[in-house]
Amino acid sequence: MRIVFMGTPEFAVPSLEALLASEDQVVGIVTQPDRPKGRGHELAPPPVKLVAQRAGIPFLQPLKIRTPDFLEALAAWKPDLIAVTAFGRILHAPILNLPPKGCVNVHGSLLPKYRGAAPVQWAVINGETETGITTMLMDEGMDTGPMLLQERIPILPDDTAGTLAPRLAEVGGRLLVETISRLKAGAIAPCAQDHAQATMAPLLKKEDGMIDWTGSAQSIVNRVRGMSPWPGAYTFYGQERWNIWKAAAVQEPAQGQPGTILIGAKQSLKVATGNGLLELLEIQTANSKRMSVGQFLAGHRIDSGVRLGAATV
RNA sequence: CGCGGGGUGGAGCAGCCUGGUAGCUCGUUGGGCUCAUAACCCAAAGGUCAGAGGUUCAAAUCCUCUCCCCGCAA
Numbered sequence: 159m160r161i162v163f164m165g166t167p168e169f170a171v172p173s174l175e176a177l178l179a180s181e182d183q184v185v186g187i188v189t190q191p192d193r194p195k196g197r198g199h200e201l202a203p204p205p206v207k208l209v210a211q212r213a214g215i216p217f218l219q220p221l222k223i224r225t226p227d228f229l230e231a232l233a234a235w236k237p238d239l240i241a242v243t244a245f246g247r248i249l250h251a252p253i254l255n256l257p258p259k260g261c262v263n264v265h266g267s268l269l270p271k272y273r274g275a276a277p278v279q280w281a282v283i284n285g286e287t288e289t290g291i292t293t294m295l296m297d298e299g300m301d302t303g304p305m306l307l308q309e310r311i312p313i314l315p316d317d318t319a320g321t322l323a324p325r326l327a328e329v330g331g332r333l334l335v336e337t338i339s340r341l342k343a344g345a346i347a348p349c350a351q352d353h354a355q356a357t358m359a360p361l362l363k364k365e366d367g368m369i370d371w372t373g374s375a376q377s378i379v380n381r382v383r384g385m386s387p388w389p390g391a392y393t394f395y396g397q398e399r400w401n402i403w404k405a406a407a408v409q410e411p412a413q414g415q416p417g418t419i420l421i422g423a424k425q426s427l428k429v430a431t432g433n434g435l436l437e438l439l440e441i442q443t444a445n446s447k448r449m450s451v452g453q454f455l456a457g458h459r460i461d462s463g464v465r466l467g468a469a470t471v
Numbered sequence: 472c473g474c475g476g477g478g479u480g481g482a483g484c485a486g487c488c489u490g491g492u493a494g495c496u497c498g499u500u501g502g503g504c505u506c507a508u509a510a511c512c513c514a515a516a517g518g519u520c521a522g523a524g525g526u527u528c529a530a531a532u533c534c535u536c537u538c539c540c541c542g543c544a545a
Binding site: 194195197199399401447449450452453454455456457459 | 484485541543
């Protein structure tokens, strides 16, 4: 079959590579335009583009999807099927209807849970112990199409969004190839989602990383995990912004108001929460790199009793 | 030419503005204390202060350039 692949970030790379290694032919790739990134204003190519170049497969980086030009270019590739993993754009009907076999999407959750742009992160933030990959036939909604295959994987207690995503992406690649193969054989029955069970996993915003100390210690741990490596969970020590990269709930009763710092022996820094104590393990302050709390305390004088929270003037 | 912070013994920081024998917390090593210890006490080792040039009697500190790192913003 002739397949067009659409995808953008690192998460999409295993899907593309799995397709390239499969019996089907990837005749074209669509990815997002290079974007300014990093400290200067250098343009950074999306990971999928790099793979496309290395594989020597023609690719497009349209600024806008809903144009006659793009649709024409897509049609010229004569795809039997379009495979989509984390492309980052909504496909409208003219594209969805283009390939005879339809458009297959790889989604990083157990649909109908966690529809949307950040399913991996929100699953971790909500403390799920299991997630997975769902392949589906795309329709015009946001991850609402009928499901094809699903595979579950556990979320480990120490997983962050950053450690979980690559594992899911691998499963995604495998499941994508299997899905296509079974579609060709007519050995798969699309199964409508139970829309009543649907939940949303919207794109993460910076503010989603703001730690609410009135929550439980475990809920804060989960937020820290889900916001890593981007955009990061944070709080304020006075006016100074602290990014928290690793934390653990401690089996001790909290002392003081939520957010109160407790400096202990052994170079430890614990914080009272709405329910339980939270020990900070890895921290990053402005203009500095992330470091263990032990290292941080070696060079910074932090007093017990100070409250973390919103920025104070 | 997007804005800003920084590179000081192994780690994290102070000192720089107001030039003049390099300091703090921790780690390491040795010793002591202790039933014992990741705890405590004593001692030691370890730095061409990122690099190059300049000003000066004298530069970590002032000026110029280079390299590297980081935060914000995207």
